[in-house]
Amino acid sequence: MSENNPQGKRTARERMQAERERQRSKDKRRRMLVVLAAVVGVLAVVAVVGVLVGQNSGSDTNDKPVAFPKGAVGKDRLALPAGKADAPAGLTVYEDFRCPACGQFEDRFSKTINDLEDAGKLRTDYRLVKLIDGNFGGTGSLNAANAAACAQDAGKFVPYHDVLFQNQPPENDDAFADKGHLKDLAGKVDGLRGKRFDSCVDDGRFDGWVGASDVAFGKSGHNSTPTVLLEGKNILGPGSNLTPESFKQLVEDAGKG
Numbered sequence: 001m002s003e004n005n006p007q008g009k010r011t012a013r014e015r016m017q018a019e020r021e022r023q024r025s026k027d028k029r030r031r032m033l034v035v036l037a038a039v040v041g042v043l044a045v046v047a048v049v050g051v052l053v054g055q056n057s058g059s060d061t062n063d064k065p066v067a068f069p070k071g072a073v074g075k076d077r078l079a080l081p082a083g084k085a086d087a088p089a090g091l092t093v094y095e096d097f098r099c100p101a102c103g104q105f106e107d108r109f110s111k112t113i114n115d116l117e118d119a120g121k122l123r124t125d126y127r128l129v130k131l132i133d134g135n136f137g138g139t140g141s142l143n144a145a146n147a148a149a150c151a152q153d154a155g156k157f158v159p160y161h162d163v164l165f166q167n168q169p170p171e172n173d174d175a176f177a178d179k180g181h182l183k184d185l186a187g188k189v190d191g192l193r194g195k196r197f198d199s200c201v202d203d204g205r206f207d208g209w210v211g212a213s214d215v216a217f218g219k220s221g222h223n224s225t226p227t228v229l230l231e232g233k234n235i236l237g238p239g240s241n242l243t244p245e246s247f248k249q250l251v252e253d254a255g256k257g
């Protein structure tokens with residue numbers, strides 16, 4: 001019988017040792033796979049963070065020269081003004097033409113803002129950013145902001161700004177990336193569409209300016225659009241119950257102060 005065979009006993013021990021060795025090797029491989037998976041996971045997180053930072057940093061326009069639209073205001077000349085410069089109340093609006101919340105804000109408040117500007121009670125500084133390009137990809141925010149700056153150069157910023165929001169595509173539809181579409185929309189503004197405007201849009205003349213505005217927004221302490229500041233105070237933050245009527249009253253009160 002094998003249990004009385006020394007050779008058989010040696011074979012059993014050898015088999016046991018071989019099995020233990022295989023198990024040790026298996027455990028070692030499993031530990032290595034766990035470590036490798038952890039390393040890959042960390043690298044993936046770093047990569048994602050890098051992409052998000054890159055997308056929102058305006059890096060794709062930072063290397064372009066900054067040309068300023070006519071009449072741009074502020075110490076950094078990154079704001080486009082509306083209303084009379086000596087109006088008693090000042091509004092700052094950070095917007096992205098692809099941002100649906102910005103579209104909702106404009107749909108509800110643009111008439112009130114325009115009426116207050118026309119009445120000489122309010123001046124508005126518009127600061128254009130490209131958050132949605134960073135979040136969804138594409139160039140619609142950039143191209144629309146550049147086209148709006150081109151309209152500013154032609155003295156038609158406010159009506160073109162309004163036309164863009166009135167024709168805003170869904171957030172995930174990068175329709176404003178099509179410069180031909182942006183030029184077609186300019187046809188809705190009297191006196192805007194022409195060779196000079198078309199060339200400005202096609203050349204991305206103010207892309208560097210848009211990039212600088214986007215970077216400034218990132219450093220402003222604000223992180224969403226629209227951000228609406230009346231005399232420097234955020235009036236459209238979380239929990240806000242702002243209405244056109246209450247907004248009008250706030251502006252009139254600010255003008256008296």
